[in-house]
Amino acid sequence: MYNKGLIVPGLIITVLLVTFPFWFDVFSSAESTDPTVELPPGGEQNCIYPADEMRAEHMVILNEWRDDVLRNGNRGTVTVDGKVYGKGLQLACMKCHTNKEEFCDRCHTYASVVPYCWDCHLTPTQQKAGLKEAN
Amino acid sequence: MDTKRRTFLKAAGVAALAGISAPAVTKLAEASSSAVPAVAENSAGTAGKIRYGMVIDMRKLYDRPDIQEKMAAACRYAHNIPTFDDPKSEIKWIWSASYEEAFPEHSSAHNAEIIEESEFLMLCNHCDNPPCVRVCPTKATFKMEHNGIVAMDYHRCIGCRFCMMACPYGARSFNWFEPRPHITQEINPEFPTRMRGVVEKCNFCAERLARGEKPACQEAAAEVGAIYFGDLNDPESEVRKVLAENPTIQRKPGLGTKPSVFYIV
């Protein structure tokens, strides 16, 4: 091979450059940027399903509730730890997760998803303080 | 050989024609045997099924614009309805207008003075044969089969406004602007708002009925007892008794929409 002295170090430098993000991540001491959410301020321990299931499925459950309530005439209630909630984002979820900004928004912002729930549904802050004061 | 081919082709042609037109023919036959009455009577043969309806006793609301406003305010609060001054952007669930506007089919040259002077309350009629449902391309407007309420799913509404063209009663309003800044009253924390670009209308207080409560407007008119609400399919219900005892009219009955809101005038 001609110019071995140039080609081999060149290749090594290229490979190192391309894989730099991985090396940097392995050796960096910077803290993880994964989002952390704050749990319900009221201290409620249980949701309608275990946390990992909720994490993966909450959007599906919300859609099912929506169809139950609006279409199928099944407004029913859900009971968690003896407490009865009406089916719905405002009527159930946000009753415990009163900290939408530290709960919903943390992951949604991180994952860059913009759910349109809040175009119509009221956040706990808005529910308490009214629309004008909360915005 | 030649003649044989001719007959074969003829037979094949006739068979193909019969095959293609068979569905249309059976459909035509079906349609003519079950002709739909043009102006239908109100719901026959629906035993066991609820159909909510309302009777508005106007005799108790003549000269009472205060009560009419109270009813509108109750609905406004219950459903977080915005207020717009421009009538073109107005959001109306329940509103008042002249007899002429409410009952064009009934207007006569020499109405009683009280009728000429008073305003009449109007809301969605929750028609038994609702044209708004027929035209909605997304099924955002639909009739709930178990109680007859013509409901909306705002999540689905694409704001095409076909339903507004179809509704002969002006019972639907379009959100031309973001409604939230125009909600002037206190907010009801149990109910959502709407967003720009969707249509909205009276929902017969479905969310209150589910909790065993009365419609908000009925409750607001309780002091004069002007509103009766209940199951039109149940001969024993209060609405049916009121209907049996009093001559009533519906808005534009000739259109065959079969309104569920009745007026004692």
Ligand code: SF4
């Ligand atoms: S009054 Fe209008 S909006 Fe209401 S059900 Fe009838 S057609 Fe539809």
Ligand code: SF4
């Ligand atoms: S405006 Fe909404 S409710 Fe009306 S017809 Fe279109 S999609 Fe349906």
Ligand code: SF4
């Ligand atoms: S029935 Fe309910 S939604 Fe309809 S006008 Fe009355 S208060 Fe409003």
